[in-house]
Structure formats: C-alpha cells, structure tokens
Amino acid sequence: MIKIKNLNKIYPNGFHAVQDVCLEINEGDIFGIIGLSGAGKSSLIRMLNRLEEPSSGSIMIEGKDITLADKKGLLNIRKDVGMIFQHFNLLSSRTVADNIAFCLEIAGWNKKDIMPRVEELLEVVELSDKRNSYPSQLSGGQKQRVAIARALANNPKIILSDEATSALDPKTTKSILNLLKDIQKKFGLTVVLITHQMEVIRDICNKVAVMSNGKIVETGGVHHIFSEPQNEITKELISYLPNEEEKEIELSKTKGKKIIKLIFLGSLAGDPILSRTVKKFDLDINVLGGTVNVLSTMQVGHLIVELIGDMKKQDDAIEFFEDSDVKVEVLYNGI
Numbered sequence: 001m002i003k004i005k006n007l008n009k010i011y012p013n014g015f016h017a018v019q020d021v022c023l024e025i026n027e028g029d030i031f032g033i034i035g036l037s038g039a040g041k042s043s044l045i046r047m048l049n050r051l052e053e054p055s056s057g058s059i060m061i062e063g064k065d066i067t068l069a070d071k072k073g074l075l076n077i078r079k080d081v082g083m084i085f086q087h088f089n090l091l092s093s094r095t096v097a098d099n100i101a102f103c104l105e106i107a108g109w110n111k112k113d114i115m116p117r118v119e120e121l122l123e124v125v126e127l128s129d130k131r132n133s134y135p136s137q138l139s140g141g142q143k144q145r146v147a148i149a150r151a152l153a154n155n156p157k158i159i160l161s162d163e164a165t166s167a168l169d170p171k172t173t174k175s176i177l178n179l180l181k182d183i184q185k186k187f188g189l190t191v192v193l194i195t196h197q198m199e200v201i202r203d204i205c206n207k208v209a210v211m212s213n214g215k216i217v218e219t220g221g222v223h224h225i226f227s228e229p230q231n232e233i234t235k236e237l238i239s240y241l242p243n244e245e246e247k248e249i250e251l252s253k254t255k256g257k258k259i260i261k262l263i264f265l266g267s268l269a270g271d272p273i274l275s276r277t278v279k280k281f282d283l284d285i286n287v288l289g290g291t292v293n294v295l296s297t298m299q300v301g302h303l304i305v306e307l308i309g310d311m312k313k314q315d316d317a318i319e320f321f322e323d324s325d326v327k328v329e330v331l332y333n334g335i
C-alpha cells in the first residue's frame, strides 16, 4: 500500500537526513520505525504526507506517486493520511469539539455535517464529556485523544504517529496504544508509528524498521527483530527494553497501595510469613512478580507485592517483615 523507493532528504544546509530509503508497508500494518535521536525518523515520516518535501525518490500510496502531486492533489493526500504528534498541536483558544471541527472546516466539509461528525469522533476517542473543555483543562492523555480524533476526522486510510506517546506516563501510554490498536482494527487503517520506546513497538506493531544515520539498517516482523536482532543498533535499542517486572510495577502504581520488594534467603515455603502478615494486619496482597533461584545450599529470591488496605497497617506490615529477617525495599510508597 505504501511503497517507498530510494527516498532522500537533503536539507537546505546540505545535511543528508534520509538516505536512499526503500520500504514497503502493507495495508493493515502497524509499522514501527525506531532509531536513536537524529536518525532521520521524523524527516522520513513527514515526507509521507509531504509536510517535508522529498529531495528525490518516490512514495507510492495505493499506486499513486505522491511526490508528483500538485496543490489540489496534496489536499487529497492530507485527507487520506492523518498525523499525530508528540506535542498534540491543539489550538488553545478552541474547545475540544472546535479543535476537531477545525480539521473538517479546512477540508471543506458542509457546515451541517461537521457537528455530527465531531460527535462521532468524540465517541471514538471517549471524550464526549469533554467536548466543551479547552486544551489547558485536559490531561496529556486526553489531549492526545483529541489529536487522534483530529487525525481521524477525514476518514484517512493511513495514520502517521510521531512519538505520540513519549510525553505520557506508562499507564496513559498504554491506554493511548490500546485506542490506536482498536481504531486500526475498527477502521482497517494502516499505521506508521515512530517511537523511541521499544515497548511500544513490542506491544502494538507487527513490523518494524530500524533507522540509523538516515538509513534503514534492519527491517522485518517484530518477533523476528526481537528474537534475532542482526544490527548492532537494533541490539542496543532492544537492550533498553524494560523487563516485564518493571513494566508491571509501573502499570500497577495506584495511590494508597504500596509496592514492595521482599528479598529472602532460604525458603519462604517453610515459613508462611506472607500469609501470617496478611492475616495479622488484615491486608490483601497482589503478587506482581518474583524469582526464586535454587542454589545448592539454599533458595534465594524476591517477590514483588502490592499491599492493599489501611496505609498505617501497610507500614506495620513492612516493619514486621523486617523484624522477621526479610529484607524489604519500598518501590512505590503509595502517596
């Protein structure tokens, strides 16, 4: 559906930011582009809707070379290719509804069709109750939802996303990614997504291209790239991936529930300290992760648990663990 051939971008100062890039992106792909800062990712993606003019090469979208489009053709391309940015690009003087309406006005929609379409879009991004709020009154995640509604306004076939989640906390990132995934499925979109967050690639992309110094150095299915990275850059990027446990901790952080790491030497099995503590302080616990290594002489390991219940009793429980010779690290204090 998108065929990029020998694409180059040389900026007026002579900097060769995108060098002979060839890529094929199929319909329905959620295609990730990763790479270190300055690799040329934004330059590349911005050429896909000609926000940035290519210096040479071709970009075929559904058989048409968009690098040849004239002014009118460009307007049609922009309808077919929606874009979301890291910094939302919302108009601060307009309400949520008017921000979305703005895109439709520019695209020449009939006045009477605009508001019904805005309502539809608000529903898709679950923001109907915020229609009259101003951007300054929204959270980062909500602003990004407005930006997504704007990108979807003209029923595009392709969505480009440049670091759309990098300003958001992990929980909000997850909800925005889920939204993108749902939208992709619901409307049969093709998504091209730039991120420096490897977990974003892992969680929603099916294919990925790795960029370095203006070139694509590796491309393939996500499973393949993660299990058998070939290029040194890819290996380095994968090494930044937070492990499952850290991710789980990030996502679990909830006010009023401490998350602690219990480190033990020897067997916990012989001593039901967890259940004793839970009963003694009338708490609930939620196990988030852990490992046990069986050494020749003993077991060592750790458990990550979330404490649920009265905050004072959570503190008492931590003290009790320590008194029972279990080392405790507080990972999140619940405040």
Ligand SMILES: Nc1ncnc2c1ncn2[C@@H]1O[C@H](COP(=O)(O)OP(=O)(O)OP(=O)(O)O)[C@@H](O)[C@H]1O
Pocket: 011, 012, 013, 015, 017, 035, 036, 037, 038, 039, 040, 041, 042, 043, 044, 196
């Ligand atoms: N208008 C411009 N004029 C000259 N050089 C530019 C221009 N825009 C970007 N560059 C250079 O092109 C290179 C690629 O920039 P680009 O923004 O595409 O990188 P990126 O991969 O998106 O990086 P990041 O992850 O930091 O967003 C950088 O070295 C940048 O300095």
Ligand SMILES: [Mg+2]
Pocket: 041, 042, 043, 162
């Ligand atoms: Mg960029």
